[in-house]
Each structure stands twice: as structure tokens, then as C-alpha cells.
Amino acid sequence: MSAEKERDMLCFFINGKKVTEKNADPETMLLSFLREKLRLTGTKSGCGGGGCGACTVMVSRYQPATKTIMHFSANACLLPLCSLQGAAVTTVEGVGSTKSRIHPVQERIAKAHGSQCGFCTPGMVMSMYTLLRNKPQPSMEDITQHLAGNLCRCTGYRPIIDGCRTFCQEENCCQANGAGDCCLNGDKNDDEAEREKPRLFNKEEFLPLDPTQELIFPPELILMSESASPQSLTFQGERMRWVSPSSLQELLQLKTRNPAAPLVMGNTNIGPDIKFKGTVHPLIISPTRVMELFEVTQTPQGVWVGAGCSLSELQSLLEKLLLQSPQEKTELFRALIQQLGNLGSQQIRNVASLGGNIMSAFPNSDLNPVLAAGSCRVSVISNGGRREVPLDQNFFVSFGKTILKPEEILLSVFIPFSRKGEFVRAFRQAPRKESSFSTVTTGMRVFFSEGSRVVQDVSIYYGGMGPTTVSASKTCQAIISRRWDEETLSRAYDVLLEELVLPPSAPGGKVEFRRALTLSFLFKFNLEVLQRLRDMNVITDEVPEKMQPLPKEIQPSLQEFQHVSKSQSEQDPVGRPMMHRSALSQATGEAVYCDDIPTTDGELFLALVTSSRAKARITGLDVSEALQLPGVVDVITVKDIPGKKVREMCGYEEELLAESEVSCVGQLLCAVLADTRAHARRGAAAVKVGYEDLPEPIFTTEEAIEKSSFYEPLRSIERGNVTEAFKTVDQIHEGEFRMGGQEHFYMETQSMLVVPVGEETEFNVYVSSQYLSFTQDAIAETLGIPSNRVTCHIKRIGGAFGGKVFKTAILACITSVAAWKTNRAVRCVLERGEDMLITGGRHPVLAKYKAGFMQDGRIMAVDIQYFMNAGNAVDESILVVEKILLHFDNAYNFPNLRGRAAACRTNLPSNTAFRGFGVPQALMVLENMINDVAMALRRPADQIREMNMYEGPSITHYKFAFSPENLRRCWQECKEKCEFSARRNAAQEFNLQHRWRKRGMAIVPVKFGVAFAESFLNQAAALVHIYKDGSVLVSHGGTEMGQGLHTKMQQVASRELHIPASKIYISETSTNTVPNTSPSGASYGTDANGMAVKDACQILYQRLEPIRKKNPKGSWESWVMAAFLDKISLSVTGFYRGPDLYMDWEKMEGQPYAYFTFGVCCCEVELDCLTGDYRTVRTDIVADIGKSVNPSMDIGQGLGLFTLEELKFSPAGLLYTRGPSQYKIPGVCDVPLHFNVYLLSNSDNPHAIYSSKGIGEPVLFLGSTAFFAIKDAVSAARSDSGLFGPFSLNSPATPERICLACNSPLTQKIPASKPGSFTPWALNI
Ligand SMILES: Cc1cc2nc3c(=O)[nH]c(=O)nc-3n(C[C@H](O)[C@H](O)[C@H](O)COP(=O)(O)OP(=O)(O)OC[C@H]3O[C@@H](n4cnc5c(N)ncnc54)[C@H](O)[C@@H]3O)c2cc1C
Ligand code: FES
Ligand code: FES
Secondary structure, three states: OHHHOOOOOEEEEEOOEEEEEOOOOOOOEHHHHHHHHOOOOOOOOOOOOOOOOOOEEEEEEEEOOOOEEEEEEEEHHHOEHHHHOOOEEEOHHHHOOOOOOOOHHHHHHHHOOOOOOOOOHHHHHHHHHHHHHHOOOOOHHHHHHHHOOOOOOOOOOHHHHHHHHOOOHHHOOHHHHOEOOOHHHOOHHHOHHHHHOOOOOOHHHOOOOOHHHOOOOOHHHHHHHHHOOOOOEEEEOOOOEEEEOOOHHHHHHHHHHOOOOOEOOOOOOHHHHHHHHOOOOOEEEOOOOOHHHHOEEEEOOEEEEEOOOEHHHHHHHHHHHHHHOOHHHOHHHHHHHHHHHHOOOHHHHHHOEHHHHHHHOOOOOOOHHHHHHOOOEEEEEEOOEEEEEEOOOOOEEEOOEEOOOOOOEEEEEEEEOOOOOEEEEEEEEOOOOOOOOOOEEEEEEEEEOOOOOEEEEEEEEEEOOOOOOEEOHHHHHHHOOOEOOHHHHHHHHHHHHHHOOOOOOOOOOOHHHHHHHHHHHHHHHHHHHHHHHHHOOOOOOOOOOOOOOOOOOOOOOEEEOOOOOOOOOOOOOOOOOOOOOOHHHHHHOOOOOHHHOOOOOOOEEEEEEEOOOOOEEEEEEEOHHHHHOOOEEEEEOHHHOOOOOEEEEOOEEEEOOOOOEEOOOOOEEEEEEEOOHHHHHHHHHHOEEEEEEOOOOOOOHHHHHHOOOEEEEEEEEEEOOHHHHHHHOOEEEEEEEEEOOEOOOOOOOOEEEEEEOOOOOOEEEEEOOOOHHHHHHHHHHHHOOOHHHEEEEEOOOOOOOOOOOHHHHHHHHHHHHHHHHHOOOEEEEOOHHHHHHHHOOEOOEEEEEEEEEOOOOOEEEEEEEEEEEEEOOOOOHHHHHHHHHHHOOOOEOOOEEEEEEEEEEOOOOOOOOOOOOOHHHHHHHHHHHHHHHHHHHOOOHHHHHHHHEOOOOEEOOOOOEEOOHHHHHHHHHHHHHOOHHHHHHHHHHHHHHOOOEEEEEEEEEEEEEEOOOOHHHOEEEEEEEEOOOOOEEEEEOOOOOOOOHHHHHHHHHHHHHOOOHHHEEOOOEEOOOOOOOOOOOOOOHHHHHHHHHHHHHHHHHHHOHHHHHHOOOOOHHHHHHHHHHOOOOOEEEEEEEOOOOEEEOOOOEEEOOOEEEEEEEEEEEEEEOOOOEEEEEEEEEEEEOEOOOOOOOOOOOHHHHHHOOOOOEOOOOOEOOOOOOOOOOOOHHHOOOEEEEEEOOOOOOOOOHHHEOOOOOHHHHHHHHHHHHHHHHHHHHHHHOOOOOOOOOOEOOOHHHHHHHHOOHHHHOOOOOOOOOOOOOOOOO
């Protein structure tokens, strides 16, 4: 029998080349095969679970039945190697290369500045490339849909969309150039001045898309498919066997004999289960070649769809039927299409099957409630025969279980046509609009007999309201046979409320919100049904409000910046929007990141074992079982560390590996070394740790305050006399604000490779760190060797945002111990889940504030207390505390101001540096306080902000003198550019017209201090070599992590050496070229390193002066050669001794910053008050960044922090949100529909290179404007409910918080659970 066959040869193609694999392991996914076996490292791994799109590839298959070739994008991380028989795979390397021909997609994303750290870029390229293969002139909607499953943490998507937009048919106009206006809108672009404006890129220079240039489908595969004699295929791995039967008969026999074996179709459920839950299936059945599973049959009653059809195929089929059938027959089809459009990502829908979705029986499946409400049924088959089973409430038995018997196979699904008088709708609400599982999802159907409003039949199903898809049958009973009117519906809401109850500690949390959503959806359904009945002249009632979807058309972005002066040489790139120097390598997948470095002989992989307890004594560590496993070589424990076993910070010690006690879940305990990643991870899972829990772990900030669990010192600062001032003010307002933490979610997880050189304890360390010298010193101390034996290198980092400093050094120390002990190269690359668990993030903050103000809006006294949840180690928390207090005045001149801040010690993983370093938290609290003052005075918040803003020569609360002139200019310009007054009036008008849809606007300033308050960090060095051929190699101490630092350094060197940038190369950052580096952070990288590069280049240029004078007409190359022959050194070290900054906390005064960067942002949102969903309609930013070195700057991604990203911890301190499925960073769907950025003109900055200003961190806070715009919209909704004045809305403003804050009559129906009477599912840390 075929199942007993030993193993077959797997045959498929990659990038036009045939691949045959005798030992295909069912556990191997295409991603690891590409990266580890074929060394095609362009395809990246960002999550391993289908949630980020970094691994996107194109799969092409020949369909013998239709003789067509099908191309679809897929996530290589979930694509089993064994499933690829007969397929042609295209990876980013197969699309184009800098050596031969760059593909237009690669070129356009790169040249439109859509690739910063570049880690997401190959995935973006592949999604877009696949779309173009299927549709060479896509619409904007196609583009946003196809990119919805591709996450980018750096660019904010705007430039990526701008680049991709140039392929749109409707784009044959100027608007894609970053200039904003479209020539189709009139003759505006004929205007000379308009055309003269500098642009970020020039689409005229783009290569045309030429489909004839693409790789052809391998003829051999066509022949293979046409002539294949059907026979089963078998592959055998280490632990699992894969059998792919070729006929239904064979499939049934296999399943009868192996009822527990799963059927793997798209592998989007089974795959993550194996990977993340460690499930082992001795046998996997892959029925993708069983034709009956893909059959589609239309009948007069509806359509039978094969269970094996992918969700994309189902969508296309339904769309086709929509066109062929009268509207009244396709109600259910349209509801399904709507759900399918938002289900998962394009990559997921392309592989996930209809049968798989049904059989996975996820409680929040988007299809099952609609299929059930739509009276669908399924046909199942087993050796015992066929039967039909209705898809109703009895079908879904429990979490992940249906009533089908284990040996039964779902053959097809019947989707009926709707009848006249039947309406079907689907609604869903998810944490992110796209590529996100629903919080609650529903399918609703009602049937009226002709011309009547009396309900003949009704069916309502919900997902997300329990362990299964649930039927609201009692609610249906309350509706059936009654008139569809206010009275019936109002009773239905009450019944629904009683029927769908969630316990207060229900898994998934959000209990009140989920219950509110059930009502909201029914309410929306009601409005739609009423509208339809009215349209059909069955009723004449006025429909309260027509439900429209939120707007979603993304418009071309606008960026305005100043031309460089006319006198500037053409070859001088400073001030011009030069493309990221590696963007093309990144877009072609050639760019090398740490884990792309080829493995060395005998290399080992290191996997970490972490604590599963928050506070416990370690009673035992049993590694014996792990050591028995295949491939496992050794286990590293604290006893193996030859040198220092701890890292010190601010007077506190942090153990590298816990020895006797653990103080958080995720603390590092030991590390397993093995020959492969899979073996190391299996080994780590087999280590047994004994614990004895210790009492009273502290998790929340409140608990820490109650127990005075703080890291010392606590800081405070005061200006004026706050206590006295409160006695003289007209009004006092007190409040509390909580801002959640944030995960860095750099796309490249923590990665390192330590290679022993083999003599004199010398090590080469390749590490994705933004502070190489710190890592170098830490490794040297851990190994007890001098720093000169450790050389740290990094070429580029796939994003860092502050998260690749402290924990990276600790991980590198452990990896180095392993390399030292085994004398072999050791690689450690964290999985996304491990990374999120271990490395901490932004500090959550709880703040209490008090504002004293006058009736006219002047705020005379402010008192704020900040408490940060710092976690189990101090890390950089004290420095964050200080930065909070140095910024909490933001842009305002409060005469009396007091701030106190403390870092709370808790039993959570320690938090660390994060872009903004506490400033976003500090400013959020303050701006929220100002909003409260405005609400208390019933005045617009912008008036209160403007009235209290610094003006004229100013001095901060720490006695730092500065001019706020440019801050004021940004404010005025922003108000003008965004037409603030007119739009606010329009928003108010809109709000009067709409009860359930509200618009909100906000304008918020930022003042951000640049440079390190720790003065010694304000230094930098550079090493510049000129080679005999005239090429120049620049090294400096900063790291390239997407911010374009290397590009800017290239620009600096080009200007100073008076040569084109193309002659300058930057290979890497390394501690043997530039020692004692400072971290790349504090928005100071360009300022410090730029000055060092400038210094070195100026010295070199001076050295060449005599030679230039001798031969003024000579070329650069001739001067360089002459200098060499004249024995002039062509290598120079440059150095920059930055400003001597300080802060005296005793005296509460200092000069901790070199200067301030200013910015102002205005944002408008539209809110769906029934679901908390919103869309950013327009964003305008005016930023003062001096004279920009490179105006293709980085703005975006601030949005996520304030509106989306939410960390959730269990009551035992375990982080639940350990991947993109649970933790949502912004996606393409979150881009503002209009996004305009203006760089303030005529701004100078004497304190930084070429009058520029640091920009990296300051703009982040501007994302908070979306939060305050949402709050404004919520306030409008509340006033319709008769609620006025300050109200609480914590950050991030998630749909849950927004919906509940709107306090509509529907949410008011939900009884609040009594705090303290239950254990919530998640902690409020
Ligand atoms: C990143 C991501 C995002 C997602 N987002 C959403 C979302 O927003 N909404 C949503 O509803 N879902 C979502 N999903 C879930 C996804 O839709 C399901 O995992 C998918 O439909 C399952 O189909 P599959 O073919 O991949 O199943 P597989 O993983 O191949 O199999 C799943 C299960 O179904 C069984 N099975 C499959 N076919 C049959 C059959 N014919 N007969 C009997 N048993 C069968 C298998 O035995 C197995 O137990 C998401 C998944 C991922 C990974
Ligand atoms: S790595 Fe495959 S989707 Fe993230
Ligand atoms: S450029 Fe997209 S993640 Fe960095």
C-alpha cells in the first residue's frame, strides 16, 4: 500500500531551476529550505506564523483541466516543502538583481524611499510582483489589499504605496511623484511654480513594466502534470510522515486507518499548531491532489463548492456568480465576499481552504457564522458512505471541534441562493482593520414574505462570543413571526444581552466590548434591513441613519521641502532626497543581515530556556533529557560563565542567566546548543526546571506603588511654587492617565553569530546591535578577556528602535560563552515569540495629574506624578525617568510646574530604551491634561494649547534658554496648511448630521531635546580611507538600522571630498575600525557621526590640496594616485567632541540637550461609534528639522503606539501577545487617507551638521494627534448621549476603549463587572 512506501523524490522549481529533494521532511517549511539549504536568504523570517509577510514568495501551478497557469502569493513560513510537488516558486532573487536586471517593482519601491531597514522589502516586492503577474495595471484597492498582509515597522507605508501606485492605470498623471495634486484635477500642474517644486522621486526615470521579461513557467512541470500517472507520494521526516494520496478512494482508506491524522490543505492552522504548540503528528495526509475536493457544481438552489478550494478561489467564484445572477439571489454570496475581503491576508487566503476554515472551528472564524446563518450545509464522506450535515449550532461542538467523526472528510459545502425578501449581512470588528482575527464577527439573515415586514425566518450567529460559533437562537425566537420594527428590535436587544453572556474572566478579555459589539451589529443590521424594506416600498418609516463603510481610498501623499540653493553643485547630494544607499540591494534580497551570513563549518545553534514563573526559587535544572535528543551538543548554564556573571546598570545588577531565583516569566535560565535550529529548540523544550513559587509577585504599577517597590533614585523637579499657585487659580482639575507599553517589533528579531578565531581567545561577533562597543565590552567582561580580543561587526540592522542595546548585549554574552566553551561558531536568532517574551519594550506609565487654571484658559500650575512599570531589572529605566521629567513641559510655559517620576520594580520582563525614551509617555499625560482643561472650560483644545505655548525668548523648567520661534511658526503653518478652522467647522457640521458616525480633529505640538544628557556619549569617531583607484571607504561608529545613517554619511563625505556619492562606500560598522562608539540613538546619530566623518574628510581634502594646486585640471583619481606616490597618507581618523551637556538634579537645572526639534501635527479621524472603528482621514505635519540632510525622511508609525498596540499579560505575568497574530502594529490599512508633510523652510540650527536637526524620535509623538482627534470625536458622540466635560480614555485608543467611551445607549445596556469580584483574563499593568 502506498502509505507504507518508503519515500518519494520531491520535484519542483525555484526561480526557474529544478530542485529535487530525496529527504523532504514534512516539518520543513519552504522558508527554512530556501534560507538554510539553498542559501536564498532574500526571503526573510519575521514571525514564522503567517502574520508579517516578510517571507512572501510567489507560487505558480499548472492546472491541467483548464490548461492555465495560476500565480499566487504565499507565506513561505507556512508552506510545507512537501506540498510543493510540481510547483514553480519565485523568490525575490528570481524577480530581479542588481547584477543583471532590477525589476520595476524593486526599483519603484526603492526609489520611492519605501525601503528603510529593508527587512520587509523582499516580502513587499513579492506581494506586489504577484499582483502584477496577475494584473499588470492594478487599482489602488488591489494594491492595498495585496499589501495588507505585509508589515513594515519603519516607513509608515506611505512611500511604499507611493512607489506601488505608479503601476496603477489611473496613475498616468503627475500625482505619484510626491507632489500631491493630480493633473486630472484641472490645470493646476501647468503652473510653473508647482512643477518647479522639488520632488522625492521622478517617475519618468522608472523602468516600464514589461510582462514578457518574466520567468516562464517551466515546460517540464507542464509535461509532468499532463502525463503524471496518479500515484500517492510519501515523504518521511525525523518525526513525521507525509502522504499525499492521488484519489478519493485512497484518501478514504488512509483516513479510515489513521483517523487521528490531520488533513493538511493550506497548513495555516496545522502549521502554527506544530510550530508554536509543539504538536507532533506521526502522519500527515495531504489531499491536495484529490480532484473531488475542488469540484464546483451549480444547482438551481445554489452552489456546491469543494472543501479544498482556497478562500481566494471561493471569493473569485462568488464574485463571478454575483455577475451572473440577479441581486436578490446573491445576498449570502455578498455577505461572504465581504467577510473574505477582510479575512487574514491575501497570502493566507491564497492557501487556506474553505474546508480547513470550517473544520478548524475557530471560535472567531469569519466564515462559519455567515455560512451557518445562511443555512449552508456540508457533504461529508468516509468509507461508510456520504451524508449531508447542516452547518448549524449543532455542528460546532467545542473549541476546534465539529460533530464530524474523526474518519470523516468534508467533501464540499453547499451555499444556497437567497430568496426574494431575504437579507443576509456580515459584520466583523477586529483589533486592526485588515489581516487580523476578529474580536467579534457575525452572520445575520432575515426573511420576509413578499410585501410584508413580518419576519418569516431569521438566523443570527456570532463568532468570538465563546469557545464556538454560537447561535443567538433565543433572540431569533423573539423576532420571528413579528413585525420588524422598533418594538421587536428593542426586545431583541434585551434577549440578546441575556442570551450571550460572557463570564468576566472569559479568555480573550474585552468582555464588555464583545457584548457591546453583539448589540451594535444587530443595530447595524436593523438599520440596513429598514433601509432595504424602505427601498422596496414595504415600509415608509424614516431610517435613522444610513450605514456607510468608513472611507478608505488612500490619496497620493504630499511632501513639501525646500530646494537646495541654486549655487550648490550638482554632484553635492546634501539636502537632496537621495535614495537609501542600500535600497536596491534590500529590494532584490541581496542585502545581508546578521542571519543571512552563511553558516561556518561546525556551527551550532543556540536556543534559550526561559522561566515559566514570575517569582520563584529554582529547585532544579534537569538537562539530561535534552542532552539525549538528536543533534543536541551541550547546555550552557551560569556555571559555564568564565568571567562576570552579571551586567550592572545604575547601581543594580542583572544576571545573565538566573542562578537560584527567577523574577519574571521569560527570564533567561540556560541555553541549549545543537547542530540545527530545530534540534536546539526541541532540546530547549526538553529541559526540566523545578520551581518553588515565592509569595506576592508584583505585576501592576498600582501594586508596586502600594508596596513602595521602586528603583532608586526617584526624581523630581519643580519650577515656581506649585502649592501656592493652586491656591490662586480659578479652577483645579485632577485626573489619572494610563499609557500602555509597546513592543519594539523590529522586523529582524535579535540575531547574533559568534565565531571563535581559534587563537588567543579572539572572537569575531556579528550582532544586530545598535551599540556595538557596549556589546563588545560586555562580552569581554563575561569571558574575562580584554576588549581587544572581541571584534563586533554589523552591516545593517532590520530595525531596532532602542530594543537592540541592553538585552542584545546579554544575549551576545551568553552566545559568546557557548562559542568559548565549545570552540565552535554559535548562532542565536530569536523566534518572534521568544523575542517578545524576553526583551521587554516601552515602559507603561500610570500618571496622576493636577492642573490649576484661570477662566480664560491660562494654566498656572501643573503637578504630575509619573510611575513607570520598569520590570524585574533596572536596565535604562532611571534614564527614562529623567528624560520624562526633562520633557513634560512639552511646548508650554507653565509658570508653576512640578513633576515627580519613579521606576517601579515589578515581576515582569524588564523594559528598556524605546524610540522617544519616555518622552511620548510624558507628553501624552500632559496633553491629555490640557485636553481635560479645555473640556472643563468647554473650549477647543487648540486654543488652550496656543494660549499656553512658549513665546519669545524662553526658559525651560530646568533653566535652559531657547527660542520657541520655530515652534510657533510650525504651529501657525500647520493651522494654515491644514485649513484648521474651516475643517473643524465642517467636522462639527458632519457631527450634527450623524448620530453613529463622528469626526474629530486635533492639533498637537512637540518640542524634543536632541543629544544625550549623559555628556560622554556625545562623541563620535570615523575612519576614512581613500584607495589608490580613488574609491573611498567610510567607517563610523553609528549603526545603519533603517534610519539612513550610512546614506547621510555618504552625503557628508561626498560634499567634503567634492566627489560623487557613488565613489563612497560604507561596508559595515565594526569595533576594530572605530572603537568606543556611542549608541545609535537619542536622534543624535547623524549629528555626531556626521561631524566625525566631516572632520576626517576635511583633513583628507586638505592633505590633497598641494596636489590639487599642482594639477588643478586633474581628476580626483589622478590626485589620489599622485598623493600615494608622494607618500601622503590617505587614511584619516575623524573625531567629534560633542557639547558638554549636563543635568544637576539637586539644583534642578542644567543643559541636557544641544537643541530642540519642533513639530506640529493636525489630524482628522472619522469614527464608527458603534464599533470603535476609525479611519485617519487626513494628517498634516509641519516639522522643523533645520536644513534637512536628506528630505526623504522617516515619518509614520507613531500611530500604532497611541491607537493600536496593546500588550497583554496573564494574571501569572505571562505575556500573551507574542506575535503579530496577537499584537497588532499598524498595517497598510492604517495609513492616513491624506498625508501631507511640510518641512519648515528657512530654519537654521548652528548646533548640528549643515544646520540640520535630529528627527528620529521627535516626530514619533506626533502620532498622538490621532489619539486626540479620536478623543474629540468620542466627545462629540458623548454629547449626543448628554455627557459633557472631561472623561477618561487611556492610550492606546483601541476600538474597545473608543466604543465604551462613546457611552452610547447600546453600551449603557452592558452591566459592568464588579472589580475585585473576579480574576480578569489580562492584567492592567
Ligand atoms: C495569519 C493568519 C490569519 C488568519 N486570519 C483569519 C481571519 O481573519 N479570519 C478567519 O476566519 N480565519 C483566519 N485565519 C484562519 C484560517 O482561515 C484557517 O487557518 C484556514 O482557513 C484553515 O484552512 P487550511 O486549509 O489552512 O487548514 P489546515 O491547517 O490545512 O487544516 C486545518 C484543520 O482542518 C482539517 N481539515 C482541512 N480540510 C479538511 C477536510 N476537507 N475535511 C476534514 N478536515 C479537514 C485538518 O485536518 C486540520 O485539522 C488566519 C490564519 C492565519 C495563519
Ligand atoms: S515570517 Fe512568514 S509571515 Fe512572518
Ligand atoms: S523598511 Fe519595512 S520594516 Fe524596515
